[in-house]
Amino acid sequence: MMIRILVGGLAFALCVASALAEASAAGARSLPMQFDLRQEGPADICGEKCRSWISAIGTITSETPDDFADFSREHDLRGATLVLDSGGGSVHGAMALGRHIRRFDMTTTVGRTIALPAGPASSERRAKLSPHADCESMCVFVLLSGTTRIVPAGARLLVHQIWLGDRRDDAVAATYSAEDLVLVQRDIGRLAQYTAEMGASVDFLELSLRIPPWEPMRALNRDEIRRMQVEAGPQLIPPSVAAGVTAAAAGGTAASSPTVIGGTRRGHDASARGWIVDRRSGQRVIVRSHPLTIEGVELGSFEITLACGETAGSVQVDYSERRLAANASAIPVRTVTLSVGAQSEPLQVTRSEPLPRSFEVSSRARGSVPASFIGYFSEAGNRALLVSTVSANDARTTIRVGNSGIGPAFARLQESCGSRPLHATNVRTGQAGVR
Template sequence: MNLAIMIGRPGVLVVTGLLIFALLLAPLLTADLAFAEAPGSGQRPMDFILVHSGDCKEACIEWVSAEGKISADTPKLFAALLKSLNGRKLPIVIQSGGGDVNAALAVGRMIRKAGLETEIGRTQLKDCPTLNPRCQETVSDNDWSEGVVRAGGAYCLSACPFLFAGGSVRVAARNAYLGVHQITTVRQEYEADGSKRKIVKETTSTKLYPALRRELAVYFDQMGISNDVFAMIASAIPQDMHIIQTDDALKSGLLTKVSTDGELGVVVCGSAANAQCQQDSAGKLRTPANLGSVQSERTTRAPEGPYEDKSCYDVNRAYESTHDAGRHLSKIYGVPPDGPPKLRQELQAMDGYIFARSGSGIWKRSKRTVVRTTLDDRTGQPIFTACRYQGVEDINGEHALRYWALWRRHGWEAFVNVWISKSSGRNVQVLSHYRQGLGESSYPVELETESYDRGTVLEPEDLFVRQEQLRRVQGPVQAP
């Protein structure tokens, strides 16, 4: 989160041909307070969608989906939503990587005044692809959209917890993510340059500015949240994130209820509803057929190495098993904010060699090394940390265990979702959201898919034959 203070210094102003020396003494506090980039912060600005799941003639679940980066326009959009609700009390289901703090506080106050609940959840609209779950073409401007809502894996980070705090009841699952980090204060000294101001010096500090601290303290008190949150904010540098444990969130009052996937949204009984619907609606009791205990799917063995994060046992074993698989094909796609994924790199592992190419360039061969550790060979630190199990999902017809984790390697950092095959224990796909400036490529989001079908992995001689054929037709192909 950036806090800007502009301090004046002697400058020269030209007024009707006269030179006037001006000393600007009063510091100015900008209204644009924004957290540093977090996963998903490359997303669209936050918008609000009315969503339902099920047949509303009998009974359905309804909620307001609020996802995206919190901006200066968010309070105005939310005020319009409240007006359209005409007093109806639907829960606000939130997923956001943060944004403008003033806007988050303003929306939080509006939520509290309206007496609405807030819930951390991710919405998947009907007929939208996995990589774009709230695709705009399925959103109805003046009507309800159809979809499902899930608690597991959803996140509310940086400035988002301030907005979330406005709920009269604040709900999140144990495998959702609520995170904060330090505030960065930016002090700017400037001088007058004609009719404009020119910045001549800029300094930054992670010390919490007193005026903002007082404002946040008042806000937390109004929302029934303890000042323990300040210690949580101070515990992580601006480039990192303090993921608040569920028990700590409950103790501080930031969270008031722990949910499951079956408890987000509100049950609405239609004209054809039976008595059971009325009972479920009153108690918010919902148990979808696909919801159940999945703890038995997980491996609970102890970590193999002294430095391995014990929560990441399954992820680490899948990482090693994938890299050591006899033959497999990896495809890495860059995922732009808008538009389809673009193939960035292909890797084909065959026996003792790895064949790689970028885009449609030439294949390059290198010797294959067996992966025996999940530690970064440069730092000696774990590559995967803070892993959390999300449940079982179907990926291209294959049942896969989904995990969320922090990933660090060779100075790069990302929040990742890993899908591991239940049958083979190998990775099926990995979706990575890189921290700003710490990505392996120019794409902030990357998707890596794995195939272990030997028929899709060409023999080395076939690669060279195909490459030679391309040379004859197109001429020499240079590596990008």
């Protein structure tokens, strides 16, 4: 009995330690990038074959290149392995960091560094390395700085367009100036130059620049990683490039640019930015229109309308879209789902059919959602409504709609509906409670 209690207690302690380690790792990714020299453990298992590496965990900032330079003065980094675990960050910071790394002829890879508890006879803290990690956005450009680049099978490389950071949360609703366009185009040219310096294919940059900020980041597949020379050994990188000599190839990327910055799209009213209050059939409603894209290619547009629900504490949602289709009869929309936080609400598709004498499919869906679902989305901060569709041919779209304007608009809608605080599902956790 005592043995079972001890074993159970040990198992519980290990589970708690593992959960705390994962929570700590997740928190570290949100902090400015930190560099640490790590050694593999447990020592009694790997023995003389214990590996050493430099962990690079966290967000890339404008100070990260200087932090790495300070770290390099304290440690001999030539030929070392740098393990990246980052959600990206500053464009300029990432390029400066990558050029620092290239000087040390390092191997770059992706992985999650997991700290191990110190042994009973030693205060030395060792770590183990898991291949299951993400390198996102500008982190992938830092990965290119290694003269040897390794992407484990369990790792993910996720890319998207560069964008003005203060307008990424709701890019379609934001406004842009000519100066903003100049800044973005200039940085694209610098990224093209950097990509060529590091010996990767310009196709990698082109693919990254397809994905607008309202779509999920695009994961590179194994073929793309190899073909675009994101993964490479020294023998695959020309000597002049490995030495840091720029192969002036920036001019070859003139076609690469953000899909849209403040421009107008067919079927999308650029004058109606964000969520707006309107009146339809004598009823106050909230309306939002948005482009419908897959990897930046415009398919059409959709509109979401929020109105008073049929029951207290509910909101009626209507979804309508029009999308281009070469074979319109083959791709009716089968499902439409809205997601906020941990909660998803399916809508019922009421119609999806080709328009007469047109290459477009018109689709409609509707449903009732809890007021708390919209209420959580309308709160200030980086909140997003994910709109996902699946068609009969398994074509899928996921669009991230920001919450610009939804706060005051939803307050006005609640006034007209006579809404009161209600018992409803907590969107953060999926548990019942009072909002």
